[in-house]
Amino acid sequence: MNSNVKIVPEYILRRRTILSFLLFFFCIAIALFSWNRLQHQPKVDNALAPLRKGLEVNEWLFSHMFSDGNLSRIYAKKFAAARVRVNGDLGLKNNSDTANWKLQLIKSNGDTLKIGLEEIKALPKTTITFDFKCIEGWNQITNWGGVRFSDFINKYALTAQSQMKYVGMVTPDGAYYVGVDMASMMHPQTILAYEMNGATLPLNQGYPLRLIIPVKYGVKHLKRIGNIFFANNKPRDYWHEIGYDYYCGM
Numbered sequence: 001m002n003s004n005v006k007i008v009p010e011y012i013l014r015r016r017t018i019l020s021f022l023l024f025f026f027c028i029a030i031a032l033f034s035w036n037r038l039q040h041q042p043k044v045d046n047a048l049a050p051l052r053k054g055l056e057v058n059e060w061l062f063s064h065m066f067s068d069g070n071l072s073r074i075y076a077k078k079f080a081a082a083r084v085r086v087n088g089d090l091g092l093k094n095n096s097d098t099a100n101w102k103l104q105l106i107k108s109n110g111d112t113l114k115i116g117l118e119e120i121k122a123l124p125k126t127t128i129t130f131d132f133k134c135i136e137g138w139n140q141i142t143n144w145g146g147v148r149f150s151d152f153i154n155k156y157a158l159t160a161q162s163q164m165k166y167v168g169m170v171t172p173d174g175a176y177y178v179g180v181d182m183a184s185m186m187h188p189q190t191i192l193a194y195e196m197n198g199a200t201l202p203l204n205q206g207y208p209l210r211l212i213i214p215v216k217y218g219v220k221h222l223k224r225i226g227n228i229f230f231a232n233n234k235p236r237d238y239w240h241e242i243g244y245d246y247y248c249g250m
């Protein structure tokens, strides 16, 4: 017989089995207890308070790691998907919204600028190919063209507006809306996009104008921008209202 093999007496084996079972039931009891406690916590912005705290810690970490020198990885255009996934159609139901479309830019003093697509296309053009990521767990390398939000701000002399903390964006019918921190909006890779794969944006991907903001998850890339406004308080945000993270940073 191999002398390295240790024979464990049966009473020790039995004791280990019993201990394992006790530990197992103890863990289940702790899990049930915690789950029950969690259910009795108040809700903050539709998320249970302790979970919302977790999201706030995330937001703090991400926003402090963020700087606009921090570029998202870009890819050669040839890696961009030819068939781009369509996800989410909130605010896109009325294609008639696009007929006489003009971007409405609401300044913090209430003045509104109405800007047509041709005017936006006349601004300096930027293209980007990056890895688009959705919180549902898929990602895809995609190519977009449009005007950098920061270039747009400069061309329309909106420097005072860009001192505010947030930008809010809403679809023409008001059904989908997002709020984004100003630093992320002014990031050099953030664009108001009117092209995908070098062609006009398809209706279901936000024609005539959508946001492309590689430093954020998909939820913030609002398709079919109807109006844009500036605020120091967090603008309403569709997914935040049903309990998601507001910041949604990468």
Ligand SMILES: Nc1nc2c(c(=O)[nH]1)N[C@H]1C(S)=C(S)[C@@H](COP(=O)(O)O)O[C@H]1N2
Pocket (backbone or CB within 6 Å): 084, 085, 086, 087, 088, 089, 090, 091, 092, 133, 134, 135, 171, 176, 204, 205, 218, 219, 220, 221, 222, 223, 224
């Ligand atoms: N108007 C509008 N924009 C939207 C959405 C939506 O439902 N409506 N969904 C968002 C989500 S969750 C994702 S992942 C991306 C998907 O963009 P795509 O359809 O071009 O892939 O759009 C975002 N922008």
Ligand SMILES: [Mo]
Pocket (backbone or CB within 6 Å): 087, 133, 134, 135, 136, 218, 219
């Ligand atoms: Mo998404």
